[in-house]
Amino acid sequence: MDKKWSILQQKRIEAQLGGGQKRIDAQHKKGKLTARERVHFLLDPDSFEEIGQLVTHRSTDFGLENEIYYGDGVITGYGTVNGRLIYVFAQDFTVFGGSLSETHAEKICKIMDLAMKNGAPCVGLNDSGGARIQEGVNSLGGYADIFYRNVLSSGVIPQISAIMGPCAGGAVYSPAITDFILMVEHTSYMFVTGPNVVKTVTNEEVTSEQLGGAQTHASKSGVTHLTAINDIDCIEKVKQLLSYIPQNCEDTTPRVPYTMQDEYRPDLSKVIPDNANQPYDMREVIAGIVDNESFMEIHEQYAENIVVGFARLAGRSIGIVANQPISLAGVLDVESSKKGARFVRFCDCFNIPLLVLVDVPGFLPGTDQEWHGIITNGAKLLYAFSEATVPRVTLITRKAYGGAYDVMNSKHIGADMNFAWPTAEIAVMGAKGASEIIFKQEISKSAHPAAKLAEKEAEYAEKFANPYRAASRGFIDEVIHPSESRRKLIKTYAMLENKVVKLPKKKHGNIPL
Ligand code: HXC
DSSP: OHHHHHHHHHHHHHHHHTTOHHHHHHHHHTTOOOHHHHHHHHSOTTOOEEEOTTOOOOOOGGGGGGOOOTTTTEEEEEEEETTEEEEEEEEOTTTGGGOBOHHHHHHHHHHHHHHHHHTOOEEEEEEEOSBOGGGTHHHHHHHHHHHHHHHHHTTTSOEEEEEEEEEEGGGGHHHHHSSEEEEETTTOEEESSOHHHHHHHHOOOOOHHHHHBHHIIIIIIOOOSEEESSHHHHHHHHHHHHHHSOSSTTSOOOBOOOOOOOOOOGGGGGSSOSSTTSOOOHHHHHHHHSSTTOOEEESTTSSTTEEEEEEEETTEEEEEEEEOTTTGGGOBOHHHHHHHHHHHHHHHHTTOOEEEEEEEOOBOOSHHHHHTTHHHHHHHHHHHHHHOOSOEEEEEEEEEEHHHHHHTTOGGGTOSEEEEOTTOEEESSOHHHHHHHHTHHHHHHSSSHHHHHHHHHHHHHHHHSSSHHHHHTTSSSEEOOGGGHHHHHHHHHHHTTTOOOOOOOOSOOOOOO
16 A cells, blocks of 8 residues: 555656646746646635546657656646635646647546536636647547537636636637636737748738737737736736626625615716816726725726726626727727627626616717628627626716617616716717707808807707706606715615516527627
8 A cells, every 4th residue: 555655646746747847947937837836826725626637648649658747738626716616727838838638638628517517617727839739630629629618618607718828729719718818918828820820821020929919919809808917916817807706607696795884975976077078087987886996897908998897886796888988989889899798798697787887979980890890799789788687777977879878778778777967968969960960951041150050059958968858758767966876876786686587588699790
């Protein structure tokens, strides 16, 4: 027994070392943690239980039979984050560059299956050169096995991908199917093909950072939802994200203890400028409504004209979708529609109530938008809101014009409660544009066209640039003073807590992808 035990101990020590101390040192030199260190920092102390530590690859081509590493380049298992169960895999770059062999894939699939059966999030710490080149189709098959599970798990358990090193080829498609991607600045890259292939095929000269670094994917492509300054920051953000999200689609929304206090926020009445054309930062409205410092913005640098993120209201998680007047006047365009729609769908999958803050002048006109499919993409947001069955509350702070009024969680597409501040303007378009069209004849015939336009504009604004028409029809449930917004919303979500809506029976809808 003693001999057998010592053999096991020896194998465990080897497994801990991955590809060896030299490669571990190289990883540290790049400013990266090792896979084991990452798991250690992610999970609660002593909570990690490893599965498959002694797995080795089966390949005998290209001399691989002489290169055996226990664990085969990925650490898999389960543990807790703030006391809540999660499943985790961490790719070990010190073993064949974290590349994915058949057995490496099997290990990941095993914990994905466990996560599904037991209804807990699956977190992937990715650091991989893609398919293990020596294994050919076995490795490709392994990827497809993971992709398939990613899809089956989608909407059942939360899936989070932290990109903590180069991720090339197949290594990017599994993260792409998961709910959230985080990238570490300067040490992580995501691309389908790297700079060398790009150069060969398109003759473009591009660095890894430009092609697929964290900044690129945070601001240009929108592939990543969050960026981090280093591995520890990334892991902290994964933990923070998990704190807002239920364990699975049948779990209730996470809640931290909260005792009601004075919930009036007088500062909220100072946010909207006197001049209706002057921008303001919608984040000030968010900060005034949600629990102190609880807002976690997602996709912060992408499509900045819409703000999305998680927060807590009286201790309970909510998802926020808000037009952002300081960026493009908060207009809806292709990218903001896609960003908003994806976030709404995530919240709806996982029972996270939605709060929608509206100040939108409409959809962005122009050939660029039309040719990039603003019709199909704007429809995504409309579809996502219409389909969502979680509690849905809207607060119109200022403009709600045209089709964007309908799209931004209006009563007509199933919102539960719709509020407006007295500064709200709910109309087909702004007073000036509307007057120029409907009073065109009158203005052109007038001896003083400019004065006539101003008069008509004022007349139109008086009639429509307010929330009272909509309130008189019941499209707005109540016009509220900004200072009472937080208190009103807390009570509203408590009232909607047991909301149940059943959609018509169908296989699945056909969102305009
Ligand atoms: C086997 C690999 C590997 C791979 C890296 N290594 N990628 N081994 N299969 N895919 C090995 C290297 O040989 C090296 O081994 C060690 O990992 C570290 O790699 P380096 O190149 O020294 O590291 P670095 O300079 O940091 O570059 C990292 C890298 C680069 C950017 C990931 O290695 C690279 O470009 N790898 C290939 C990426 C790729 O094209 N993958 C296949 C994609 S096709 P030694 O022994 O020297 O330390 C694909 C298809 C799936 O994934 C499609 C599904 C849809």
